Amino acid sequence: xxxxxxxxxxxxxxxxxxxxxxxxxxxxxxxxxxxxxxxxxxxxxxxxxxxxxxxxxxxxxxxxxxxxxxxxxxxxxxxxxxxxxxxxxxxxxxxxxxxxxxxxxxxxxxxxxxxxxxxxxxxxxxxxxxxxxxxxxxxxxxxxxxx
Amino acid sequence: xxxxxxxxxxxxxxxxxxxxxxxxxxxxxxxxxxxxxxxxxxxxxxxxxxxxxxxxxxxxxxxxxxxxxxxxxxxxxxxxxxxxxxxxxxxxxxxxxxxxxxxxxxxxxxxxxxxxxxxxxxxxxxxxxxxxxxxxxxxxxxxxxxxxxxxxxxxxxxxxxxxxxxxxxxxxxxxxxxxxxxxxxxxxxxxxxxxxxxxxxxxxxxxxxxxxxxxxxxxxxxxxxxxxxxxxxxxxxxxxxxxxxxxxxxxxxxxxxxxxxxxxxxxxxxxxxxxxxxxxxxxxxxxxxxxxxxxxxxxxxxxxxxxxxxxxxxxxxxxxxxxxxxxxxxxxxxxxxxxxxxxxxxxxxxxxxxxxxxxxxxxxxxxxxxxxxxxxxxxxxxxxxxxxxxxxxxxxxxxxxxxxxxxxxxxxxxxxxxxxxxxxxxxxxxxxxxxxxxxxxxxxxxxxxxxxxxxxxxxxxxxxxxxxxxxxxxxxxxxxxxxxxxxxxxxxxxxxxxxxxxxxxxxxxxxxxxxxxxxxxxxxxxxxxxxxxxxxxxxxxxxxxxxxxxxxxxxxxxxxxxxxxxxxxxxxxxxxxxxxxxxxxxxxxxxxxxxxxxxxxxxxxxxxxxxxxxxxxxxxxxxxxxxxxxxxxxxxxxxxxxxxxxxxxxxxxxxxxxxxxxxxxxxxxxxxxxxxxxxxxxxxxxxxxxx
Numbered sequence: 031x032x033x034x035x036x037x038x039x040x041x042x043x044x045x046x047x048x049x050x051x052x053x054x055x056x057x058x059x060x061x062x063x064x065x066x067x068x069x070x071x072x073x074x075x076x077x078x079x080x081x082x083x084x085x086x087x088x089x090x091x092x093x094x095x096x097x098x099x100x101x102x103x104x105x106x107x108x109x110x111x112x113x114x115x116x117x118x119x120x121x122x123x124x125x126x127x128x129x130x131x132x133x134x135x136x137x138x139x140x141x142x143x144x145x146x147x148x149x150x151x152x153x154x155x156x157x158x159x160x161x162x163x164x165x166x167x168x169x170x171x172x173x174x175x176x177x
Numbered sequence: 178x179x180x181x182x183x184x185x186x187x188x189x190x191x192x193x194x195x196x197x198x199x200x201x202x203x204x205x206x207x208x209x210x211x212x213x214x215x216x217x218x219x220x221x222x223x224x225x226x227x228x229x230x231x232x233x234x235x236x237x238x239x240x241x242x243x244x245x246x247x248x249x250x251x252x253x254x255x256x257x258x259x260x261x262x263x264x265x266x267x268x269x270x271x272x273x274x275x276x277x278x279x280x281x282x283x284x285x286x287x288x289x290x291x292x293x294x295x296x297x298x299x300x301x302x303x304x305x306x307x308x309x310x311x312x313x314x315x316x317x318x319x320x321x322x323x324x325x326x327x328x329x330x331x332x333x334x335x336x337x338x339x340x341x342x343x344x345x346x347x348x349x350x351x352x353x354x355x356x357x358x359x360x361x362x363x364x365x366x367x368x369x370x371x372x373x374x375x376x377x378x379x380x381x382x383x384x385x386x387x388x389x390x391x392x393x394x395x396x397x398x399x400x401x402x403x404x405x406x407x408x409x410x411x412x413x414x415x416x417x418x419x420x421x422x423x424x425x426x427x428x429x430x431x432x433x434x435x436x437x438x439x440x441x442x443x444x445x446x447x448x449x450x451x452x453x454x455x456x457x458x459x460x461x462x463x464x465x466x467x468x469x470x471x472x473x474x475x476x477x478x479x480x481x482x483x484x485x486x487x488x489x490x491x492x493x494x495x496x497x498x499x500x501x502x503x504x505x506x507x508x509x510x511x512x513x514x515x516x517x518x519x520x521x522x523x524x525x526x527x528x529x530x531x532x533x534x535x536x537x538x539x540x541x542x543x544x545x546x547x548x549x550x551x552x553x554x555x556x557x558x559x560x561x562x563x564x565x566x567x568x569x570x571x572x573x574x575x576x577x578x579x580x581x582x583x584x585x586x587x588x589x590x591x592x593x594x595x596x597x598x599x600x601x602x603x604x605x606x607x608x609x610x611x612x613x614x615x616x617x618x619x620x621x622x623x624x625x626x627x628x629x630x631x632x633x634x635x636x637x638x639x640x641x642x643x644x645x646x647x648x649x650x651x652x653x654x655x656x657x658x659x660x661x662x663x664x665x666x667x668x669x670x671x672x673x674x675x676x677x678x679x680x681x682x683x684x685x686x687x688x689x690x691x692x693x694x695x696x697x698x699x700x701x702x703x704x705x706x707x708x709x710x711x712x713x714x715x716x717x718x719x720x721x722x723x724x725x726x727x728x729x730x731x732x733x734x735x736x737x738x739x740x741x742x743x744x745x746x747x748x749x750x751x752x753x754x755x756x757x758x759x760x761x762x763x764x765x766x767x768x769x770x771x772x773x774x775x776x777x778x779x780x781x782x783x784x785x786x787x788x789x790x791x792x793x794x795x796x797x798x799x800x801x802x803x804x805x806x807x808x809x810x811x812x813x814x815x816x817x818x819x820x821x822x823x824x825x826x827x828x829x830x831x832x833x834x835x836x837x838x839x840x841x842x843x844x845x846x847x848x849x850x851x852x853x854x855x856x857x858x859x860x861x862x863x864x865x866x867x868x
Contacts, residue, residue, distance in 0.1 A: 046200070053204035060211035064218035071218075071225035078225075078232045085236050089243075140306070144298035145247050151240065153306050168229075169307050170236045173243040177250070177858045 070160070073133070077156055077168060079126050080135065084154045085172040087123040088115070093150040093174045096121055102136035102155050115139070115152070133158055142173070149175040230342070237303070237310060238337045238348040244299045245315045245335060246352070246858060248292055253734055254753040255773045256849040261289040263849055269682060272851040275329040275356060277321040285317040304339075313339040319354065328705045329356040333855060353856030357705050357736050359754035360841050360850045361778055361818070363687050364696045365797055366676060368401045368418030368521070368835035369511075370818040372696070372801065376425035380824045381505040386483045387434050395810065395830025396432070396440050398510040401521035403834060405513070411645050411661050415680065416843065417521035418816065418835025420511050420637075421671055424692040426526040429507035429637065433480025433531065442510040462656035463545045467606050467615055471541045471598025474564065474620045476656045477534040478643075481506040485532070490584065494534060494622050496566040502530055503624070508827040512640060519835075520641045522662065524671040524691055527637040533623040533656070535564040537581060537589070541598050550596065552587045562589050566622045573610035573617055575603040632657065633667025679844040686841065696818050697801035700738075700758045700780050707854040709738045713759075716743070728769065731755045731777075734852035742784065751777040751795070754852035758782060763800075768793040768815075776815070776838055786819070795836055807831065815839060 097117040105125075108114040112122035115137060128135070133156060140151045154170040252258040261283060262272055271279055287296050300313045314337075321331040333354045338347040364370045374380075383392035401417040432442045464474040481503045484491045511527075513519035538547035539560035547559040562581035567573055581589040581603075593599040600606060607617040628634045634657045646658030660667065671691030678684040687694075703709065710716040716739045723730040729749045736756045743759040748767040756778040763781040767790030771777075778797040779786065785803035788811050796815040798805055805819045810830040816839050840846045 046197070049201065050204060053201075053208055057208050057211045060208075060215040064211075064215050067218040067222040071222045074222075074225040074229040078229050081229075081232050081236055085239070140302075142244065142299050142302050144295040144302065145244060146251050146292070146295070147247050149244075149247065151303065151306065168233060170233060171240040171303055171306055172236060173240040173303070175243060175247050177243065177246060 073158060076126060076128055076133070077158065080128065080133075080156060081154065081168070081170045083125050084123060084137075085170060088152045088154075088172045089174055091115075091121055091174055092118075093148045093176065096139050096150040096152065096174060098139050098141055098150070100138075102138045102153075105135045105137055132160070145175065147175055149173060230344070231346075234339075234341050234344075234346045235348065237307060237341060238339065238346060239350070240303050241300060241313055241315065241337045241339065242335055242348075242350040243858070244303065245287075245296065245317070245337070246855075248290060248296050248299075249317065249333075249335075250733065250855070251292070252290065253853040253855065254732065254775075256754070256775075256852070258291040259285060259289050260291070261285050262853075266845050269679065269844060270847065270849075270851060272356060272853075273358060273847065274678070274684075275324045275326065277324055277329075280319045280321050280324070280329060280331075280356070283319055287315050307341070309340075309342045311340050313337065323704075325702075325704070327357070327699060327702055330354070330704070352858060355705075355707055355736070355854040357707075357756070357852050357854065358841075358850050359734065359736065359756055359778070359852040360776065360839055360846070361696065361756075361780075361797055361799055362699050362841070363676060363691075363694060364799060364818040365778075365816055365839040365841045366419055367421055367818065368399050368816060368833060369509075370421045370696065370816070371423050371821055372421075372692075372819070373821050374423040374425060374427050374525075375821065375824055376423070376427050378428050378430070378502055380427065380507045380509050380827065381430045381481065381502065382508050382824055382828050383432070383440070383506045384483055384504065385434055385440070385506075386487070388438070389434060389483075390439050392440065392506075394508055394825075394828030396442060396506075396508055396510050397827040397830055398442065398514050398832045399519075400513045400517060400832065400834040401511075401519040403837060404519075405517045406520055406644065408645070413520060414522040414641065416837070416840070417519060418839070419521055420523040420525075420527070421691055422523070422525040422527045423821075424525065424670070426528065428502070428528045428530050429509060429511065430503060430505060431478075431480030431529060431531045432506035432510075433482040433485075433503070434506075436515060442506075442512075442514050464620070466540075467537075467620075468600070470600050470606060471539060472537050472600075472606065473540050473545070474535055474537050475545075477536065478531050478656070479534045480531045494563050494565055495532065495624070496568055496572070496622075503532055508824055511637060512644070518644060520644045522641065522666070522669065523637045524669050524674065526668050526670055528625075528635045528668065529637045529640060530625050530635070533625070535620055535622045537562045537564055537620075539596070539598060550587060550593075552585065552592055556585055556587075558583055558585045558587060560587075560589075564617075564621045566624070566627075567610065567617065570610040575607070579617075579621075628657075633660065633664070636667035638662055638667050638669065677842055679842055679847045682844075695801060696799055697780070697782050700756075700782060700799075703738070705736055706738045706758075707734075707736045710740065712741045713739060713743050715739075734854050736852065736854060748790070749777060751775050754850075756780070760784070762787065762803075764789060765793070765796075765798075766790040768796045770794040774838055776836065788813075795838065797839055 095118040096115065105113045113125055115121040136155045138153045142149050142151050152172045152174060156168040157165050159165040257263050262270060264270055271283055287293050290296055304310045304313060316336045318334055319331060320334050321329055323330045331354060332351045335350045336347060382394050383396060385392035406413050432440060434441050462476040466473050483504055486504050511523060539550065541548050547561045549557055550560045551557045561583055565579050567579060572578060589599065590603060607615060609616050611618045625635045633639055639657060642658035642661050645661060674689060674691045675685050676687040678686045717724060720737060721733055721735060727747060729745055729747055731751045731753055734753045738758045740760055742761040744764040746766055748769045750769040750771060752772050753775050758780040760782050762784035763779055764787045765779060768777055776795050776797060780799040781803055783802050786798050786800045786805045788807040791811055793813045799818040802820050805817055805822050806826055807829055812831060813833045815836045817833060838846060841850060
């Protein structure tokens, strides 16, 4: 009886594992990158939605009722579950949910002195903290006037 | 045996090779799949990023656009502040007449605004809030969809361009617009426009004597400009409000009572009727010496008063005839009053009536002032001898009739023996009743109806001539005065009527027959309206009118129609061009003066307009098929247009002062008469260019 020879020699096996590992490593990297980009894309879309929702609603408020503040204020929920911009109870907006661990929202209300009619410039500041690039600020200005 | 082993080895090697190939192939394909997935997510990430960047740019652009609209609306409200569309005085606006090509050529930049510095400052304030935002520009132009003589409709396109994070953005923000001439066609040029008057002598209702302050009814005085006429400016009528009193003949008697009385309007009245002193400054006409005498005749037009009927002396002046039509004076005074004469052109068959009171005076020193004479009874008096009207040649029977006697009984021919310059016989003065030289008819007292119609002296427009006659230093006084208007405008019946576009351009804005012109036709076109409302409640609840404690206020241009009736119980203030039209009756309390010279036009298409307050400023009231009614004296600054205004309503009294801000034939007003209505400020972005 002739003893049957093994399918792969030790050397061949090691080479095969090395080749396989070398091939799977970039595949894993590509997968990781894609997953991260999807998360970033989701956040960017959320940012866009926040910006649109905030501007659209703030534009309809009465400029006379919006209090001017020097620094950026955090947006807080009031007892009715709406985000409140201070002073009058009418100064509220509804916003999509966001993850406070990655996004923080603040606002500032100013007045454009050059405009001949009553107005407020409401600036929404969204700070997005990413692991790779750290915190990034997005500023969205909205002019509120009687129009 | 060897061959068999070799074959077996070859088979194993082949299997291993195939297995290795399959494994490597599988790994490679997996790699490729993940690679492409990575590419896709990268692209997805890029797209999401682009969307976010564009959204941020859009919001920034919208903030700039909103700031720009504030300044644009400021211009639209005040109709000044942007010379590109509201040019300075004396230049036509490219906005009117409405022409697509002309309108679409208009491009308005920030620098075209009077407040360009403020706009740039506002932009700068926004830019400072956002890092990497700079170089913002704004340009606006009209995109016309439809237009007619009455309106233009389309989109106002505002382009905002700027650089954000080193990327150039350009956005077009749209708002719907309507251009409407906010002054009613034709009638705005008229102080008073009545399509169908009561006609005849129905307006002659004020009965009072020469010395009475007031009659039972009060006059309604129409001032056709804000200031009194200027001597020598015979084209005053061009810049004045005009008068139209319909197609039916109407006669307005002038007031002949004492000029110091409150209601006296008679700018052609001479107080010499009772007084024996005449100032040279008074506007009377005086003839040359008659024949070889030192006698001359003064012509003194005198208006209506009860004395023509009640006084024997006055009756004698008119030849002993009592004539009712010079007893009552008109409740409408078309040319202002004695303190402020505002002559203008009158359309329609509008006639006037008064007496030409003739007095012969002895004037030996040739100063046109009657000399003093003393009667045989020793009574010193002025030598003023009325020349009575004789209705027919049969009554002219010298030396017995007519007699020339002063108010104190001094007879010219019986009592003047030895007085120089007085002939012995009347025949030496007047050769005949008519046809001689001189004849009596030419000099005697007369009624206007005694003149031939071709002379035009009965026409109200002849008073215009009389006011300016002798007003310059180079011309003397005469009666009747030479015509200022063409011969066929005495009277001007309104059939061949033409209104210039403005006095800077040759075109006409209206040419036709005033008797056929319907002032309501412009408002029947629904295209001119910015919005229409189901009823008054809908209007007050949903329009831009602000209902405040003591006022209704409009701050943005408004051209709107309300079904049914409408009542403004509180004072109205229009701080932007405003036209409010309703179908039925319209009631207005008061109209307060606008803060920016804006005019309010209130129209009742088929009903009446009732004024319940005392003062209306800057308003044009139009009731084309109805009447305008007030029940207490009212002061109106603006224009009135109605089917009719009853004589009794005028008799309540008041004043109407035409507002030159309504002058659609003036280039100054025409440029500012176009209102720009803009639609809601919804986000409508056409393009987002990232070169």
